[in-house]
Amino acid sequence: MPDPCTIDVRILEHPVEVVTIEPFPPRAGAECVFLGRTRGDVHPRHGTLARLSYHAYVPLARRTLDELAEHAAEKFQCQVVRIHHAVGEVPVGAASVLVQVVCGHRAKAFEACRFLIDRLKATAPIWKQELWTDGTTWSEGTPVLPEGDAS
Amino acid sequence: MPDPCTIDVRILEHPVEVVTIEPFPPRAGAECVFLGRTRGDVHPRHGTLARLSYHAYVPLARRTLDELAEHAAEKFQCQVVRIHHAVGEVPVGAASVLVQVVCGHRAKAFEACRFLIDRLKATAPIWKQELWTDGTTWSEGTPVLPEGDAS
Numbered sequence: 001m002p003d004p005c006t007i008d009v010r011i012l013e014h015p016v017e018v019v020t021i022e023p024f025p026p027r028a029g030a031e032c033v034f035l036g037r038t039r040g041d042v043h044p045r046h047g048t049l050a051r052l053s054y055h056a057y058v059p060l061a062r063r064t065l066d067e068l069a070e071h072a073a074e075k076f077q078c079q080v081v082r083i084h085h086a087v088g089e090v091p092v093g094a095a096s097v098l099v100q101v102v103c104g105h106r107a108k109a110f111e112a113c114r115f116l117i118d119r120l121k122a123t124a125p126i127w128k129q130e131l132w133t134d135g136t137t138w139s140e141g142t143p144v145l146p147e148g149d150a151s
Numbered sequence: 152m153p154d155p156c157t158i159d160v161r162i163l164e165h166p167v168e169v170v171t172i173e174p175f176p177p178r179a180g181a182e183c184v185f186l187g188r189t190r191g192d193v194h195p196r197h198g199t200l201a202r203l204s205y206h207a208y209v210p211l212a213r214r215t216l217d218e219l220a221e222h223a224a225e226k227f228q229c230q231v232v233r234i235h236h237a238v239g240e241v242p243v244g245a246a247s248v249l250v251q252v253v254c255g256h257r258a259k260a261f262e263a264c265r266f267l268i269d270r271l272k273a274t275a276p277i278w279k280q281e282l283w284t285d286g287t288t289w290s291e292g293t294p295v296l297p298e299g300d301a302s
Contacts, residue, residue, distance in 0.1 A: 018169050020169075023244065024188060024244035024245075026243055027191055028188065028190060029187065029190030030185070031187075031188060033182075033185075034257065034260070035181075035182040035183075036182075036257065037181070038180070092177055093177060104190065106185065106265075109185070110185070110264075110265050
């Protein structure tokens with residue numbers, strides 16, 4: 001009988017941060033965390049990136065992340081799965097996404113964390129707009145663009 | 152010309168924690184963190200684990216971790232590599248080791264973090280003693296046991 005998993009999925013209206021897991025599950029020994037942060041890219045025509053702006057259809061994004069967390073929890077025998085994602089503006093250096101996983105041992109913790117961020121990027125209905133010093137673009141490769149918003 | 156890497160290696164006389172990287176390197180977008188925590192194992196003869204006790208020959212452990220951090224920084228083009236390792240007692244749930252890596256993108260951040268913890272476990276001259284409710288053992292698979300200390 002595997003230990004139960006605590007799942008904590010949130011869509012937040014501000015940048016995200018690592019949150020200490022307390023109390024830590026006593027039968028777990030490994031914690032793996034991923035933070036995706038706004039990188040200060042330079043665009044050939046639009047200048048330097050000031051911030052990203054994330055847009056989501058929250059009920060669907062929430063459900064997608066919940067299902068993803070439950071899937072990973074079972075697949076990798078996780079004891080904690082946390083996914084926090086920001087909507088709204090995230091300046092350079094701040095984090096838009098946190099994936100935090102606790103497992104018995106490190107191999108599964110790394111695998112689960114990587115699986116979650118890869119799947120999240122591929123499937124979550126969250127769109128990214130790039131706000132440069134001189135212009136705005138929508139990120140390529142987003143699953144869908146909200147109608148009328150594509151640049 | 153790759154960005155320079157900030158390396159932060161410490162052997163600490165208390166459990167370790169994630170430390171926010173500030174300022175975050177502006178050209179980095181991915182942060183991967185691993186925390187190894189004391190797991191509340193149960194021994195068939197010695198009862199439940201109360202805490203682990205880590206012992207190191209500090210100058211050599213320090214040098215080993217420094218070299219490992221420099222190697223990973225170059226191999227994976229890291230912008231930050233942090234390795235903090237505790238010596239002394241680490242109770243169940245607390246962390247004995249922190250590996251924190253910042254890279255441009257997530258693939259390299261995950262690879263570097265996993266590489267560092269795997270190599271650290273295999274090569275660092277740090278020994279682990281298990282303090283059970285009823286007895287003490289030395290962990291198997293440690294590189295060397297300090298003379299006269301093996302149980």
